[in-house]
Amino acid sequence: DGGITQSPKYLFRKEGQNVTLSCEQNLNHDAMYWYRQDPGQGLRLIYYSQIVNDFQKGDIAEGYSVSREKKESFPLTVTSAQKNPTAFYLCASSMGLAAYNEQFFGPGTRLTVL
Amino acid sequence: AQSVTQLDSQVPVFEEAPVELRCNYSSSVSVYLFWYVQYPNQGLQLLLKYLSGSTLVKGINGFEAEFNKSQTSFHLRKPSVHISDTAEYFCALYSGGYNKLIFGAGTRLAVHP
Numbered sequence: 001d002g003g004i005t006q007s008p009k010y011l012f013r014k015e016g017q018n019v020t021l022s023c024e025q026n027l028n029h030d031a032m033y034w035y036r037q038d039p040g041q042g043l044r045l046i047y048y049s050q051i052v053n054d055f056q057k058g059d060i061a062e063g064y065s066v067s068r069e070k071k072e073s074f075p076l077t078v079t080s081a082q083k084n085p086t087a088f089y090l091c092a093s094s095m096g097l098a099a100y101n102e103q104f105f106g107p108g109t110r111l112t113v114l
Numbered sequence: 115a116q117s118v119t120q121l122d123s124q125v126p127v128f129e130e131a132p133v134e135l136r137c138n139y140s141s142s143v144s145v146y147l148f149w150y151v152q153y154p155n156q157g158l159q160l161l162l163k164y165l166s167g168s169t170l171v172k173g174i175n176g177f178e179a180e181f182n183k184s185q186t187s188f189h190l191r192k193p194s195v196h197i198s199d200t201a202e203y204f205c206a207l208y209s210g211g212y213n214k215l216i217f218g219a220g221t222r223l224a225v226h227p
Contacts, residue, residue: 004157040123042204042217043158050213058214090157099146099208100165103215105157 004106023091120218137205146208
């Protein structure tokens with residue numbers, strides 16, 4: 001079955017700690033994305049990557065970092081510099097960046113800072 | 115600036131009744147519009163999209179939407195809803211200049227028996 005997996009499903013972090021969220025896809029997609037979802041605010045783009053070893057900041061990149069060493073993987077690190085990291089994080093992928101390429105979403109990771 | 119406004123944060127409706135979820139957009143360039151559905155604690159699934167051509171777009175699960183350029187709207191409709199349609203629905207606009215989707219805040223559809 002082709003799709004996107006995110007792990008873990010739930011993640012708890014103490015203030016001041018960095019934490020990494022995993023995103024893997026086996027759809028052979030070039031483009032991958034990270035979104036943050038907060039209640040009543042829709043989804044906001046954190047980072048996106050068009051191709052391996054390349055990524056671009058989205059609207060709310062501060063306090064986050066990513067890497068794209070493999071086509072299948074696009075991990076997101078939430079650093080201690082992110083002031084309010086508690087949120088639902090969604091990873092997505094698509095064939096390319098153009099509008100006609102549907103974005104497929106993973107099931108999400110819910111991060112809670114204690 | 116490009117933006118998406120979903121006019122209702124919550125829409126309650128009885129089973130088998132029709133429903134319309136409203137979406138307005140703002141853009142000075144060509145638009146590409148999408149509707150996504152999100153079931154509780156899950157990712158998003160594409161319902162339908164408008165890229166060009168016919169302004170009436172049909173999607174999955176019996177949903178359809180109409181692109182109205184003069185009113186800058188892309189409302190989602192379904193003639194008869196089921197309990198299983200209870201979910202959050204997001205309207206989104208593709209911004210070609212920035213290679214990203216711009217999402218509305220979402221509309222929570224609650225279908226009651």
